[in-house]
Amino acid sequence: MRLTNSEDVEESAANSLEREGDLDRRVSAFLRGERVSGRATPSDANDTQLGPVAGSSSRPSTGQGPATAGTISRQDIRASAEKIIFTYILPGAEREIILPRSMTGDLVTAVEVSDRDDPEVFDAVKDYVFKAMERDAFPGFLRMRALANLTPPTVILHLVFGLLSLFAAFWVGFVLIFLDTDRKTRAWLILPFTIGVYSLAVYQYTLDPTIALLQLSEYTPFSFVRVREPYVEKILSRRGIVVLIIIFTLDAALSTLFIFVPGKRL
Numbered sequence: 001m002r003l004t005n006s007e008d009v010e011e012s013a014a015n016s017l018e019r020e021g022d023l024d025r026r027v028s029a030f031l032r033g034e035r036v037s038g039r040a041t042p043s044d045a046n047d048t049q050l051g052p053v054a055g056s057s058s059r060p061s062t063g064q065g066p067a068t069a070g071t072i073s074r075q076d077i078r079a080s081a082e083k084i085i086f087t088y089i090l091p092g093a094e095r096e097i098i099l100p101r102s103m104t105g106d107l108v109t110a111v112e113v114s115d116r117d118d119p120e121v122f123d124a125v126k127d128y129v130f131k132a133m134e135r136d137a138f139p140g141f142l143r144m145r146a147l148a149n150l151t152p153p154t155v156i157l158h159l160v161f162g163l164l165s166l167f168a169a170f171w172v173g174f175v176l177i178f179l180d181t182d183r184k185t186r187a188w189l190i191l192p193f194t195i196g197v198y199s200l201a202v203y204q205y206t207l208d209p210t211i212a213l214l215q216l217s218e219y220t221p222f223s224f225v226r227v228r229e230p231y232v233e234k235i236l237s238r239r240g241i242v243v244l245i246i247i248f249t250l251d252a253a254l255s256t257l258f259i260f261v262p263g264k265r266l
Contacts, residue, residue, distance in 0.1 A: 162199025180263035212240030
């Protein structure tokens with residue numbers, strides 16, 4: 001998936017929302033006119049059909065009942081509005097969207113009481129959801145994909161493995177010091193210290209530097225894909241190098257301390 005900078009994405013989304021709003025207003029005006037003209041003869045309102053969908057051929061409507069292929073009846077629009085209400089808006093719905101109570105009440109009243117089914121009735125909810133995604137969800141997505149390359153389960157696994165490795169390194173290190181073991185033997189402490197520091201650094205930065213330098217990113221746990229966006233690849237590579245420097249510094253400090261400290265047999 002290609003990532004663009006946030007300004008371009010926001011501008012594109014705003015333009016798309018504006019175009020959709022213009023279309024909704026035109027359709028809403030048509031539907032309100034149909035509602036007014038159709039109140040005298042309710043049976044005619046059920047037969048009223050909109051023009052064919054863009055890109056489809058126009059076909060004549062035959063009598064009452066479901067809309068023919070390529071056309072949308074007023075019943076279809078009404079059913080679609082009610083389906084949106086029952087699927088996303090009402091409390092306890094299958095895919096409930098958390099909205100302010102006042103917004104939910106106004107929308108339900110407009111559809112169920114005022115008998116509105118035009119697209120404009122959903123404008124307030126659409127704007128609220130768009131702004132919530134723009135403010136909360138999208139920045140989090142960018143952080144997960146542009147600044148990190150691991151999934152949460154893998155990060156937790158690195159935390160557990162890193163803590164166990166460091167515990168083993170400290171325990172064995174103190175044992176060897178107080179047994180007055182020679183430094184050549186204590187040099188083996190480099191291995192658990194390196195594993196522990198590496199794993200904890202990966203947990204801290206949500207970034208595996210080795211995977212970053214290989215231009216890979218974890219899509220699902222233990223499943224990797226190649227990073228195709230050059231800018232994201234550049235960011236991950238730079239962060240990977242910084243994390244490697246931090247790992248090397250901490251590992252060298254701990255290993256040097258436990259290897260060269262004078263031993264004393266108790």
